[in-house]
Amino acid sequence: MNTIGKAFKFGDNIDTDLIIPARYLNTTEAKELAKYCMQDLDEDFTEKINEGDIIVGGNNFGCGSSREHAPIAIKGAGISCVIAKSYARIFYRNSFNIGLPILESEEASESISQGDEIEVDFSEGIIKNITKKEEYKADKFPEFIQNIIKHHGLVGYVKNKLNQGVKNDI
Amino acid sequence: MGMTMTQKIIADHCGKNSVESGEFVEMNLDVVLGNDITTPVAINEFKKMGAKEVFDKEKIVIVLDHFTPNKDIKSAEQCKISREFAKEKEIVNFFDVGQMGIEHALLPEKGLVVAGDTVIGADSHTCTYGALGALSTGVGSTDMAGGMALGTTWIKVPEAIKVNVIGKKKPFVSGKDLILNLIGKIGVDGATYKSIEFTGEALKELSMDDRFSISNMAVEAGGKNGIFPVDEKTLKYMKERKIKDWKIFEADKDAQYDEEITINLDELNPTVAFPSSPENTKDIEEIGEIKIDQVMIGSCTNGRIEDMRMAAEILKGKKIAPGVRTIIIPATQEVYKQCIKEGILEIFIDAGAVVSTPTCGPCLGGHMGILASGEKAITTTNRNFVGRMGHKESEVYLASPAVAAASAVTGKIQNPNNI
Numbered sequence: 001m002n003t004i005g006k007a008f009k010f011g012d013n014i015d016t017d018l019i020i021p022a023r024y025l026n027t028t029e030a031k032e033l034a035k036y037c038m039q040d041l042d043e044d045f046t047e048k049i050n051e052g053d054i055i056v057g058g059n060n061f062g063c064g065s066s067r068e069h070a071p072i073a074i075k076g077a078g079i080s081c082v083i084a085k086s087y088a089r090i091f092y093r094n095s096f097n098i099g100l101p102i103l104e105s106e107e108a109s110e111s112i113s114q115g116d117e118i119e120v121d122f123s124e125g126i127i128k129n130i131t132k133k134e135e136y137k138a139d140k141f142p143e144f145i146q147n148i149i150k151h152h153g154l155v156g157y158v159k160n161k162l163n164q165g166v167k168n169d170i
Numbered sequence: 171m172g173m174t175m176t177q178k179i180i181a182d183h184c185g186k187n188s189v190e191s192g193e194f195v196e197m198n199l200d201v202v203l204g205n206d207i208t209t210p211v212a213i214n215e216f217k218k219m220g221a222k223e224v225f226d227k228e229k230i231v232i233v234l235d236h237f238t239p240n241k242d243i244k245s246a247e248q249c250k251i252s253r254e255f256a257k258e259k260e261i262v263n264f265f266d267v268g269q270m271g272i273e274h275a276l277l278p279e280k281g282l283v284v285a286g287d288t289v290i291g292a293d294s295h296t297c298t299y300g301a302l303g304a305l306s307t308g309v310g311s312t313d314m315a316g317g318m319a320l321g322t323t324w325i326k327v328p329e330a331i332k333v334n335v336i337g338k339k340k341p342f343v344s345g346k347d348l349i350l351n352l353i354g355k356i357g358v359d360g361a362t363y364k365s366i367e368f369t370g371e372a373l374k375e376l377s378m379d380d381r382f383s384i385s386n387m388a389v390e391a392g393g394k395n396g397i398f399p400v401d402e403k404t405l406k407y408m409k410e411r412k413i414k415d416w417k418i419f420e421a422d423k424d425a426q427y428d429e430e431i432t433i434n435l436d437e438l439n440p441t442v443a444f445p446s447s448p449e450n451t452k453d454i455e456e457i458g459e460i461k462i463d464q465v466m467i468g469s470c471t472n473g474r475i476e477d478m479r480m481a482a483e484i485l486k487g488k489k490i491a492p493g494v495r496t497i498i499i500p501a502t503q504e505v506y507k508q509c510i511k512e513g514i515l516e517i518f519i520d521a522g523a524v525v526s527t528p529t530c531g532p533c534l535g536g537h538m539g540i541l542a543s544g545e546k547a548i549t550t551t552n553r554n555f556v557g558r559m560g561h562k563e564s565e566v567y568l569a570s571p572a573v574a575a576a577s578a579v580t581g582k583i584q585n586p587n588n589i
Contacts, residue, residue: 017557142194
């Protein structure tokens with residue numbers, strides 16, 4: 001699977017209050033949440049982006065509150081994937097669980113500039129910077145995480161377990 | 171190779187003799203928690219998973235505490251979803267207005283979490299129960315749904331940071347100052363994916379309420395959990411609320427730690443985290459003059475009885491500075507009632523503060539004390555991110571109840587030792 005989009009660059013420690021402020025958490029609708037994505041950082045963010053565009057963050061992306069509304073808002077806004085140096089652990093789990101593709105690459109995070117055209121090959125973990133004619137490699141996910149991705153997120157993973165009758169069996 | 175306390179609890183809950191850091195395991199859960207914001211999302215996912223029943227009606231806890239008593243129609247609709255689900259699935263530990271309190275103060279108080287438990291909660295401050303010697307961590311709603319369906323969750327066995335606490339607390343220094351100091355030292359990503367394990371001779375100096383504040387903010391350093399060994403104080407706390415058995419785990423003597431940090435209480439002063447990051451800490455002696463518009467005392471970090479007593483000690487017989495709005499929120503009904511019994515609420519009201527029923531409201535900019543642009547607040551909460559408590563151009567300073575109460579009196583951020 002490949003995606004092509006324009007890069008929207010953010011810094012370190014982008015917290016989930018910035019991704020979706022708590023004042024909008026009185027709904028669970030992805031399209032509604034998407035309207036306010038990144039609003040306190042860039043008021044016009046959702047107007048500037050097009051379907052398939054990419055968020056590029058620095059260290060500790062998604063820190064703070066556990067709200068799953070954060071990756072839901074990003075996905076709902078049409079962002080095809082997030083690339084960052086590192087992720088806060090709950091956001092990391094949440095993204096795989098809901099099926100928002102995220103990639104870890106220090107090189108990509110540092111080299112990509114605002115507005116660069118980026119192509120991502122998810123199966124190989126290759127990030128191509130079309131604007132700069134560069135190529136970066138994303139870190140490989142652990143096997144356990146790959147298994148969740150294979151099930152299209154935790155819902156599929158748990159569904160499979162329930163179908164097999166596996167429950168509180170350890 | 172020896173195991174940390176956290177690793178031992180994980181091993182015990184996944185049927186293994188030992189686990190190693192970096193290993194992915196699935197472990198049994200003793201408690202699965204959600205609140206009014208995160209549970210509706212979890213209910214959706216639970217249905218998509220094809221789950222019919224929850225794995226154990228007594229081990230799910232749902233607390234409607236964030237936007238309650240409901241602040242608007244949308245919040246009311248969200249709470250209704252959780253309420254109907256709890257009724258349909260016969261969830262035993264469902265807490266609605268009248269019984270609810272701020273979840274991380276409520277669960278320990280009700281005896282619902284004890285030493286040795288594994289807890290996941292769709293709320294990042296679920297790490298609070300580390301104070302009891304439990305392994306507890308925050309997750310998202312889909313993980314909560316998976317936990318409700320299976321009674322298990324996956325976890326990457328964490329590495330650990332050891333924090334050695336020595337010395338003796340100075341007056342008006344609390345657990346909040348210790349954890350702010352630690353976050354200032356290691357940064358907001360200093361413990362990402364790791365456990366923070368507290369140890370040292372001075373732990374006996376820390377009350378249970380101090381420990382709850384400390385474990386509560388482990389996540390602000392990126393930590394998976396922040397855990398304390400079980401001692402006399404833990405046992406006393408659990409015995410007073412006993413509804414289930416506990417199991418005590420200790421770190422092995424040869425457990426491996428990534429990093430060791432010492433905090434000397436002799437050198438620790440009241441500490442304030444400046445906008446807009448909990449790592450942006452300063453000793454109270456170094457802060458200069460910062461005028462404030464609002465004070466908030468409460469939250470899952472500092473809404474317990476000792477926090478209220480500390481604030482009352484400072485506010486007794488004094489008046490809040492003109493132009494400062496002071497909002498005090500006891501975290502649970504039990505804390506609220508105890509405040510009434512001890513005459514604490516009278517002290518607050520006489521001083522000119524407002525006292526609210528339990529809610530997370532202002533901490534996350536939900537309701538009950540939103541800030542306008544350009545306003546500054548000092549609060550006992552856990553996050554001071556941009557826009558956290560209201561307008562994106564408002565500023566939040568984090569501190570202990572003692573500093574917050576002293577600041578209410580003088581109208582500027584104040585060392586409680588100097589009033």
